[in-house]
Every structure is written in structure tokens, then in C-alpha cells.
Amino acid sequence: MSTRIPAYDDAVGRVYDPHQLGRMETVVRDVLPVAIAESVINDEAWTHVAGRLAAHEANGVDVRAALADVVGPGDVVAESTIDSCAQVYHYRLGVPARPDVESLILAWIAPVPTDIRRDGDEVRGWLHTQARLIQERADTLIGDARSRPELWLMNLRSCPADPVQQRLWQRNVGNIVAYRDLHQIRDPESPLGYARTESDS
Numbered sequence: 001m002s003t004r005i006p007a008y009d010d011a012v013g014r015v016y017d018p019h020q021l022g023r024m025e026t027v028v029r030d031v032l033p034v035a036i037a038e039s040v041i042n043d044e045a046w047t048h049v050a051g052r053l054a055a056h057e058a059n060g061v062d063v064r065a066a067l068a069d070v071v072g073p074g075d076v077v078a079e080s081t082i083d084s085c086a087q088v089y090h091y092r093l094g095v096p097a098r099p100d101v102e103s104l105i106l107a108w109i110a111p112v113p114t115d116i117r118r119d120g121d122e123v124r125g126w127l128h129t130q131a132r133l134i135q136e137r138a139d140t141l142i143g144d145a146r147s148r149p150e151l152w153l154m155n156l157r158s159c160p161a162d163p164v165q166q167r168l169w170q171r172n173v174g175n176i177v178a179y180r181d182l183h184q185i186r187d188p189e190s191p192l193g194y195a196r197t198e199s200d201s
Contacts, residue, residue, distance in 0.1 A: 001182040028049075030167045039084075048086075048090050052090055058113075067093070075083075107171070144177075
């Protein structure tokens with residue numbers, strides 16, 4: 001996961017959809033007040049916000065409406081205590097809802113492109129291959145977690161018997177174990193490890 005997911009996300013946003021960043025910047029400038037739009041676009045977390053907006057867009061969401069919905073009335077006042085609107089909006093936007101429980105298990109990475117473009121077929125094929133490998137790695141991690149459960153997993157709801165609910169449970173656990181694998185988290189008690197003040201992960 002440590003190199004595959006960053007490479008996959010980079011290829012989705014920079015290679016397959018090279019206009020993504022500019023398109024999302026237009027959305028931000030159209031929706032947010034000028035001062036906040038500038039602070040978001042110039043924030044270190046900007047590419048993460050743009051990627052999250054693009055992920056919502058890929059799932060059929062009206063991203064202008066979605067962004068407008070997460071702006072609070074206190075965000076624009078002079079006495080606002082928000083240090084980084086970009087990080088706040090990234091959090092408030094959340095991961096896009098994917099109605100198909102059979103889709104890629106990691107909700108926090110960009111969805112696999114489904115459109116067909118002659119000039120993007122090679123990259124799209126590579127992305128589909130990487131997505132499959134990411135999925136296979138997540139499946140392996142889920143199997144390992146279930147066969148040798150640590151305290152963090154035992155504190156969560158157990159795997160349900162209903163097949164649909166079981167797939168949702170596997171997706172949720174898959175998101176956690178993949179995140180732990182990506183960031184090399186070894187804490188047996190806390191799913192996301194200790195709080196790290198030196199990074200935004």
C-alpha cells in the first residue's frame with residue numbers, strides 16, 4: 001500500500017485527469033468567498049481537498065452544492081478560530097458514498113475511471129490493474145485481521161451473518177487495515193494509532 005496508493009491517486013488526478021486541479025479550483029472560487037477561496041487554494045492541504053471534491057464528482061455529486069453545504073456561518077467571520085479551512089472542508093465533505101458495496105473497498109481513494117477515452121485507455125487500464133491489486137492487498141489484510149484479531153478489531157462490532165451487512169463490514173474494516181498498512185501503524189489497541197502532530201494523515 002505504501003507506494004501503490006499514492007501512485008494510483010497521483011495517476012488519477014495528474015495523468016488521467018490533468019485538468020482536475022484547475023476544475024476544482026474553479027469550483028472553489030465559484031462557491032466560496034474570495035478570502036476563504038484563496039486560503040483553501042494556497043493551503044498545504046489543497047490537493048487533498050481537490051481530490052476529495054473530484055472523488056465526489058466522479059460519484060455523480062454536484063460538487064458546488066456539496067461544497068456550499070459544508071461552509072458554516074462562523075467560517076467567514078473575522079473572529080473565526082479555524083486555522084485551516086482546507087482541512088476543515090476536507091473533513092466536512094467526507095468520503096463519497098458508494099452505493100455499490102461490491103466496488104473498490106477503500107472509500108478514501110479515488111474511484112476507478114469508468115469513462116472510455118481513446119487517449120486515456122492505456123492509463124485507464126493501468127489504473128484498473130492497480131485498483132485490483134489494491135483490492136487484493138486489502139482483502140489479504142482483512143483476512144489476516146480476522147484470523148489473528150488484535151484488540152482494536154475485537155473492540156469493533158463483530159462480522160455480521162447477513163451477506164450484505166458482511167460486505168459492508170468487510171469494506172469498513174478494509175478501510176482501517178489499509179490505512180494502518182499505508183501509514184505503518186502497529187498500535188494493537190487503537191485502530192488509527194497514536195495522534196501524530198507532525199503530519200495531516
